[in-house]
Amino acid sequence: MLIxxxxxxxxxxxxxxxxxxxLTILGIVIAIAAIVLIVSIGQGAKDLILQxxxxxxxKTIVVIPGRxxxxxxxxxxxxxxxxxxxDYKLLKNKNNVPGAEDIMPLVISSVKLSYFDETYQxxxxxxxxxxxxNLMARIFDIFPDRGSFFTPQDVSSRAxxxxxxxxxxxxxxGESINPLGEKIKINGRNFRVxxxxxxxxxxxxxxxxxMVLAPYTTAQQYILGRKYFDRIIVVAKSxxxxxxxxxxxxxxxxxxxxxxxxxxxxxxVETQADLVERVGxxxxxxxxxxxxxxxxxxxxxxxxxxxxxxxxxTERTKEIGLRKxxxxxxxxxxxxxxxxxxxxTAIGGIVGIALGVxxxxxxxxxxxxxxxxxxxxxxxxxxxxxxxxxxxxxxxxFGIYPARQAAKKTPIDALRYE
Amino acid sequence: xHLIEVKDxxxxxxxxxxxxxxxxxxxxxxxxxxxxxxxxPSGSGKSTLLHVLGFLDRHTAGEYHFDGKTxxxxxxxxxxxxxxxxMGFIFQTFNLLPRTTVLENVKLPLLYSGVKESLWEKKxxxxxxxxxxxxxxxxxxxxxxxxxxxxxxxxxxxxxxPRIIFADEPTGNLDSKSGKVIxxxxxxxxxxxxxxxxxxxxxxxxxxxxxLIRLSDGxxxxxxxxxxxxxxxxxxxx
Ligand SMILES: Nc1ncnc2c1ncn2[C@@H]1O[C@H](COP(=O)(O)OP(=O)(O)OP(=O)(O)O)[C@@H](O)[C@H]1O
Ligand SMILES: [Mg+2]
Numbered sequence: 038m039l040i041x042x043x044x045x046x047x048x049x050x051x052x053x054x055x056x057x058x059x060l061t062i063l064g065i066v067i068a069i070a071a072i073v074l075i076v077s078i079g080q081g082a083k084d085l086i087l088q089x090x091x092x093x094x095x096k097t098i099v100v101i102p103g104r105x106x107x108x109x110x111x112x113x114x115x116x117x118x119x120x121x122x123x124d125y126k127l128l129k130n131k132n133n134v135p136g137a138e139d140i141m142p143l144v145i146s147s148v149k150l151s152y153f154d155e156t157y158q159x160x161x162x163x164x165x166x167x168x169x170x171n172l173m174a175r176i177f178d179i180f181p182d183r184g185s186f187f188t189p190q191d192v193s194s195r196a197x198x199x200x201x202x203x204x205x206x207x208x209x210x211g212e213s214i215n216p217l218g219e220k221i222k223i224n225g226r227n228f229r230v231x232x233x234x235x236x237x238x239x240x241x242x243x244x245x246x247x248m249v250l251a252p253y254t255t256a257q258q259y260i261l262g263r264k265y266f267d268r269i270i271v272v273a274k275s276x277x278x279x280x281x282x283x284x285x286x287x288x289x290x291x292x293x294x295x296x297x298x299x300x301x302x303x304x305x306v307e308t309q310a311d312l313v314e315r316v317g318x319x320x321x322x323x324x325x326x327x328x329x330x331x332x333x334x335x336x337x338x339x340x341x342x343x344x345x346x347x348x349x350x351t352e353r354t355k356e357i358g359l360r361k362x363x364x365x366x367x368x369x370x371x372x373x374x375x376x377x378x379x380x381x382t383a384i385g386g387i388v389g390i391a392l393g394v395x396x397x398x399x400x401x402x403x404x405x406x407x408x409x410x411x412x413x414x415x416x417x418x419x420x421x422x423x424x425x426x427x428x429x430x431x432x433x434x435f436g437i438y439p440a441r442q443a444a445k446k447t448p449i450d451a452l453r454y455e
Numbered sequence: 456x457h458l459i460e461v462k463d464x465x466x467x468x469x470x471x472x473x474x475x476x477x478x479x480x481x482x483x484x485x486x487x488x489x490x491x492x493x494x495x496p497s498g499s500g501k502s503t504l505l506h507v508l509g510f511l512d513r514h515t516a517g518e519y520h521f522d523g524k525t526x527x528x529x530x531x532x533x534x535x536x537x538x539x540x541x542m543g544f545i546f547q548t549f550n551l552l553p554r555t556t557v558l559e560n561v562k563l564p565l566l567y568s569g570v571k572e573s574l575w576e577k578k579x580x581x582x583x584x585x586x587x588x589x590x591x592x593x594x595x596x597x598x599x600x601x602x603x604x605x606x607x608x609x610x611x612x613x614x615x616x617p618r619i620i621f622a623d624e625p626t627g628n629l630d631s632k633s634g635k636v637i638x639x640x641x642x643x644x645x646x647x648x649x650x651x652x653x654x655x656x657x658x659x660x661x662x663x664x665x666x667l668i669r670l671s672d673g674x675x676x677x678x679x680x681x682x683x684x685x686x687x688x689x690x691x692x693x
Pocket of ligand 1: 469
């Protein structure tokens, strides 16, 4: 039989049982909509995170103390004190790392701030350079809109000065007090506020609104009481020299730490590209996990299809017999019923895709306007194609058994069927 | 050579362990172009015989040759092809697909025939015209009278121009007037050269045939030419 007539026959079969067809595909519609929605949101979340990471600059290289984690759940706590002043000085030496444009050590810690009776738990970020102006501000692209940043002299003299984020300002000072020049107590020592950062929200992994910035020398000496760094940030001269610079950093640090076997490294170097890859990997795993859950509902939908098709086959015994009596082969009947279930699920798939796309559009609007995220809606083309393919496949897989049952019927079954 | 040759044909139904012999050794031959009526009381095996002859079912013993071949010479696809090309069926009930127009119902055998699609419409209209239903082309079966449904069935049986037409009680559900129309059509298609095997339990209807085979309890009781053959009144007009 011509495929055109097979489709027509199958469609007629479906239209004849309209409300049943609709109920049957509901499961498929929901499952496919869920898959499209999940993939779309997963993609959007990934894009958003990547966009934030890249906010740090694609030329940024981060040196991290400790052994490199082997997977997302591998938290290692050895060698956390491996990056010392000596390493920083060595990396700064142009002969060792010629590809480095800027280099800055970083210390990070959680601290309790107090201003008279007000207290606030914030994150202190110690950085800066004793020669270059505003290096920290430049690397993080964050400048105080009131007051100023600390100077190279502040760094070299371990001045007790801090720049505060917008939340910190609001929590400690409220709206009525001008924080500039005021003294905040950390670990019993007074620090003078010299700058206030504009509200910026989340930038890369940092929320500067909740931060206090200080010269790293000050933070090490008076707040943390330690001599090692939590990060050393290296900005490469260009993207081309990143790989070269990474290997220069590794060679320099290995020789400084007396390491010959790279497997025994007590530090690791992360580029933005690595981060992008890692975040992409994590969001993909997450998306896959959710899609797997949605796929289970697809399975349930498929069983529904099978059930309905079996009922339909029994109901249409006479039709099958008549078709066979006038010359339909087993194959013709098989094809007709298979096509019916595939069409059924494919229609379900298309409706599900439309629904899923519409929902993800609505979600993107909500995220953009009510949460203020820079969320971009993209038509989840791959998810749509996947959804259509998968739903048709479900029709094929779950339609095969009922279609076989139909093909097995003899004209006699039909003639004798009451 | 005969179109149909049946020798010691037996058909026994097996349901679980119960055996029901429906045909107990039947023998006859039918020439191409013959018009044979098979009569007999209810349960005598008429429909069973027709199903075996029409390759709708298989016999359990004896021999049946259609055009020199037995059903076992054919694959499933070839059997379907024979039913499609060489045979036409008219049943007592459920002849038409529900919610399907007259035109589409008549096209049904063409769908499975390998005939070029461009010819379908013309062929279907032609046979519908020959049974006088051109004005009902787009009616569905629920919008037709019983007599009209049987005429559509005849049209469909004819659409592939088969050598033989099997009709199982085609007038069983009709009043005598509609029955006459059907019999006239059947006689006409026999005159056009189609072999016809007609099952009926009415002697009156059977008298339209040229030969009568009487079955009783699965065996032939009589096989004789029809005397005083009836010719359906020529009141059928297109
Ligand atoms: N599928 C079947 N399974 C078991 N027995 C059957 C089956 N079909 C028919 N029979 C039996 O075979 C015998 C012949 O049945 P058949 O239908 O051929 O009779 P018939 O002459 O056509 O009767 P009627 O005039 O009532 O249509 C009957 O006894 C019937 O009960
Ligand atoms: Mg019968």
